[in-house]
Amino acid sequence: MIKVGIVGGTGYTGVELLRLLAQHPKVELKAITSRKEAGMPVSEMFPNLRGRVNLKFADPSEAPLKHCDVVFFATPNGIAMQQTRELLDSGVRVIDLAADFRIKDVGVWEKWYGMEHACPDLIEEAVYGLPEMNREKVKTARLVANPGCYPTAAQLGFLPLIEAGVVDVEHLIADCKSGVSGAGRKAEVHALFAEASDNFKAYGVAGHRHLPEIKQGLSLMAGKQAGLTFVPHLTPLIRGIHATLYARLTKDVDLQALFEKRYESEHFVDVMPAGSHPETRSVRSANFCRIAVHRQQEGDMVVVLSVIDNLVKGASGQAVQNMNIMFRLDEAMGLEQIPLLP
Ligand SMILES: NC(=O)C1=CN([C@@H]2O[C@H](COP(=O)(O)OP(=O)(O)OC[C@H]3O[C@@H](n4cnc5c(N)ncnc54)[C@H](OP(=O)(O)O)[C@@H]3O)[C@@H](O)[C@H]2O)C=CC1
Numbered sequence: 001m002i003k004v005g006i007v008g009g010t011g012y013t014g015v016e017l018l019r020l021l022a023q024h025p026k027v028e029l030k031a032i033t034s035r036k037e038a039g040m041p042v043s044e045m046f047p048n049l050r051g052r053v054n055l056k057f058a059d060p061s062e063a064p065l066k067h068c069d070v071v072f073f074a075t076p077n078g079i080a081m082q083q084t085r086e087l088l089d090s091g092v093r094v095i096d097l098a099a100d101f102r103i104k105d106v107g108v109w110e111k112w113y114g115m116e117h118a119c120p121d122l123i124e125e126a127v128y129g130l131p132e133m134n135r136e137k138v139k140t141a142r143l144v145a146n147p148g149c150y151p152t153a154a155q156l157g158f159l160p161l162i163e164a165g166v167v168d169v170e171h172l173i174a175d176c177k178s179g180v181s182g183a184g185r186k187a188e189v190h191a192l193f194a195e196a197s198d199n200f201k202a203y204g205v206a207g208h209r210h211l212p213e214i215k216q217g218l219s220l221m222a223g224k225q226a227g228l229t230f231v232p233h234l235t236p237l238i239r240g241i242h243a244t245l246y247a248r249l250t251k252d253v254d255l256q257a258l259f260e261k262r263y264e265s266e267h268f269v270d271v272m273p274a275g276s277h278p279e280t281r282s283v284r285s286a287n288f289c290r291i292a293v294h295r296q297q298e299g300d301m302v303v304v305l306s307v308i309d310n311l312v313k314g315a316s317g318q319a320v321q322n323m324n325i326m327f328r329l330d331e332a333m334g335l336e337q338i339p340l341l342p
C-alpha cells in the first residue's frame, strides 16, 4: 500500500483528493492536515466521507508526513516550496497541486506570484505533471508540479495542432470559463451566491497567472516561443471548465483524424465525434477531458472545445493520475468514476 499524506485537507482540492483516495485500492491515508481544524475528525467536516475516512485533521507541524511515501500539497501558492526539500531528503515524493514548481523561469514565477521562491534549484528537478505530454518523466519524478486547471484544458486542446505543426503558434487564443470552485473554499466576495449566481464575467483580462504557464507548455510543444491571448471568465457553475480555443491553420489537414490519432491511447482524453459540442456536465466529478475540433465553413480558423472538471482533471484527479504513474500502478486506478448527470 502507498502511504499518503495531504497538506491542506480542508480545501476543495483537498476534500476531492480524499474522495478519490478513499476509494483507491492501493492507498493508505496516513495524514491530513489543517491548521484551523486540527483535532477534528475528517468525517465531521465532510459527512460524505463518513465510514470511509477515519482520520482526524492534524496540524502540519505534527502530522506524520515524513512517514509517507508521497505527500500531496493542496495548499495556496508558496506553501509547498517551504517544505518540499525536507520531505524529499526524507525519501518522500511530493505532488504539488499549487503553482510553486510549474514555471521553469524563476524570474517569471516571482513576477506573477509576487513572492521570492524558497528553493529555485528544485524547480529544475520538478516534472510538470501533464501525463499526456510528460508521462515518461513523471514515472521517475520525486517532485511533480501538477498543472493548473485552465492550463490543463488549454494545453490538451492545443496539443495535437501544435505538435503536428499545422497552426500559427504566434497567435493562439484561449477563451476559458470556470466554475466558482476554481477559486477555492476560502470566503471571498466574488464567490458569494448572490455575486456569482445568475451572473457571468471576464476577469484577469490584462494578465492572469496561468498565462505564463500555458505559454510555457505551448512553446515546449512548438519548439519555439508561442504567443497566446488568454481570457478567463467566471461562470455560475460549481465545477467545470470550458475552454474555447482558436488558432489559424497553416496547413490543410484532417483535423478529426489528427486529434483521434494523437489521443487514441490516452485513457483520459476523449475526442468526441465530428460536430460535437462537449458539455462541462459530461465530465463532472470525473478525470476526463472531452475535446471536439471544428473547422468553420469560412476562413482558416480551427476552433477546439475542451472541457474538464477543474477539481478532477484540473487538479486532484490529475494528481492521483500522476501518483499512479509514479508508483507504476494502472494509470486509471481509482479514477474510473462515471460523470454525474444531470
Ligand atoms: N480549486 C481548483 O479548481 C484548483 C486549485 N488548484 C490549486 O490547488 C491549491 C489548493 O486549492 P483549493 O483547494 O482550491 O484551496 P482552498 O483555499 O480551498 O484550500 C486551501 C487549503 O490549504 C490549507 N492551508 C492554507 N494555508 C496553509 C499553510 N500556510 N500551511 C498549511 N496549510 C495551509 C487550508 O487549511 P488550513 O488553513 O486549515 O490549514 C486549506 O485546507 C491552490 O494552490 C490552488 O491554486 C489547482 C487547480 C484547480
Ligand SMILES: CC(=O)N[C@@H](CCC(=O)OP(=O)(O)O)C(=O)O
Pocket (backbone or CB within 6 Å): 097, 098, 099, 147, 148, 149, 150, 178, 179, 180, 181, 182, 183, 184, 232, 234
Ligand atoms: C475561478 C477561479 O477563480 N479560478 C482560479 C484558478 C484556479 C486555481 O486555483 O489556480 P491554480 O490552477 O493556479 O492553482 C483563478 O482564476 O485564480
